[in-house]
Amino acid sequence: MSVIQVESLTKYYKKLKVLEGISFSLEEGQIFSLIGPNGSGKTTLTKIISGFSKANSGKIKIFGRSTDEFKKIKNKIGLVPQENNLDQDINVLENLIVHSELCGLNIKIAKERSLNLLQKFGLDKYKHEDIRNLSGGTKRKIMLLRALLTDPKLLILDEPTVGLDPSIRRQFWDIIIGLKSQNVSTIFTTHYMEEASFLADTIAFLNKGKLILSGNPQDLIKNILENFVFEIKKRISIESYKSYIYEDKTFIFTSNKEGLLSKLKLFGIEPCTIRETTLDDLFLYLTGEKV
Numbered sequence: 676m677s678v679i680q681v682e683s684l685t686k687y688y689k690k691l692k693v694l695e696g697i698s699f700s701l702e703e704g705q706i707f708s709l710i711g712p713n714g715s716g717k718t719t720l721t722k723i724i725s726g727f728s729k730a731n732s733g734k735i736k737i738f739g740r741s742t743d744e745f746k747k748i749k750n751k752i753g754l755v756p757q758e759n760n761l762d763q764d765i766n767v768l769e770n771l772i773v774h775s776e777l778c779g780l781n782i783k784i785a786k787e788r789s790l791n792l793l794q795k796f797g798l799d800k801y802k803h804e805d806i807r808n809l810s811g812g813t814k815r816k817i818m819l820l821r822a823l824l825t826d827p828k829l830l831i832l833d834e835p836t837v838g839l840d841p842s843i844r845r846q847f848w849d850i851i852i853g854l855k856s857q858n859v860s861t862i863f864t865t866h867y868m869e870e871a872s873f874l875a876d877t878i879a880f881l882n883k884g885k886l887i888l889s890g891n892p893q894d895l896i897k898n899i900l901e902n903f904v905f906e907i908k909k910r911i912s913i914e915s916y917k918s919y920i921y922e923d924k925t926f927i928f929t930s931n932k933e934g935l936l937s938k939l940k941l942f943g944i945e946p947c948t949i950r951e952t953t954l955d956d957l958f959l960y961l962t963g964e965k966v
């Protein structure tokens with residue numbers, strides 16, 4: 676059974692269509708990444724999946740349950756929203772215990788679980804610290820830890836590592852990979868292509884509310900583009916080659932470097948860089964936009 680099944684989901688804010696015909700599924704123990712530029716609809720989609728917003732049309736099932744039954748499965752879902760919604764006026768341990776109680780855990784178990792997780796994440800020293808005294812990275816870790824209190828089988832993370840420095844981002848990645856090994860499924864949004872391709876079994880490109888492409892990160896490029904890209908410092912077009920133009924540079928794809936080099940020579944053009952094609956190239960090729 677799929678953990679998440681989304682079919683033809685459409686969402687409007689008043690007259691503004693922000694999601695259109697979104698369909699995908701997430702299988703048990705898999706990691707799924709939604710990647711797209713600002714305003715592409717990532718947060719809206721995670722809010723609908725986590726039951727905080729309603730779609731105008733389409734179907735969504737989580738663990739086989741439809742949205743009106745979400746209450747029955749809410750403890751199987753761990754959510755980390757984009758904005759910090761920890762209670763600033765109480766300390767870390769109190770935040771965790773209050774959340775656990777809201778999820779229906781008794782206080783003794785709540786305290787035990789909170790202390791265990793703080794220890795496991797190396798955050799024990801912060802347990803009596805007020806939230807407002809913590810760094811951005813530590814707050815994000817506490818939010819992730821809070822999402823794990825009910826031992827969820829599905830994690831929904833909205834830009835979990837945005838603005839964090841690379842070493843803390845790496846710690847997040849390790850936690851998500853560790854949870855995958857326990858068969859926890861994760862869906863996360865990100866702006867970072869390297870994060871998506873490192874973590875995800877499936878990457879989905881979201882642009883202007885539409886899911887334009889999805890697949891395994893290794894297959895996505897080779898199914899659509901050649902494996903090398905030439906960067907040329909002006910706008911040109913060469914017939915029969917796939918290419919895109921971005922900021923007055925032309926990017927041409929090829930699997931035959933020598934062939935393209937000699938073709939360019941005929942026109943007196945020298946590439947400034949020749950490199951392997953990346954997922955960022957693929958997104959730009961498909962949308963004309965940077966993630």
Ligand SMILES: Nc1ncnc2c1ncn2[C@@H]1O[C@H](COP(=O)(O)OP(=O)(O)OP(=O)(O)O)[C@@H](O)[C@H]1O
Pocket residue numbers: 688691693711712713714715716717718719720
């Ligand atoms: N509550 C709301 N009311 C009206 N419009 C909204 C609301 N929330 C989001 N939008 C609009 O919906 C579109 C999608 O926004 P959303 O936050 O889902 O995108 P996003 O991909 O998560 O962006 P970001 O990467 O900046 O977080 C945007 O045009 C946004 O302005």
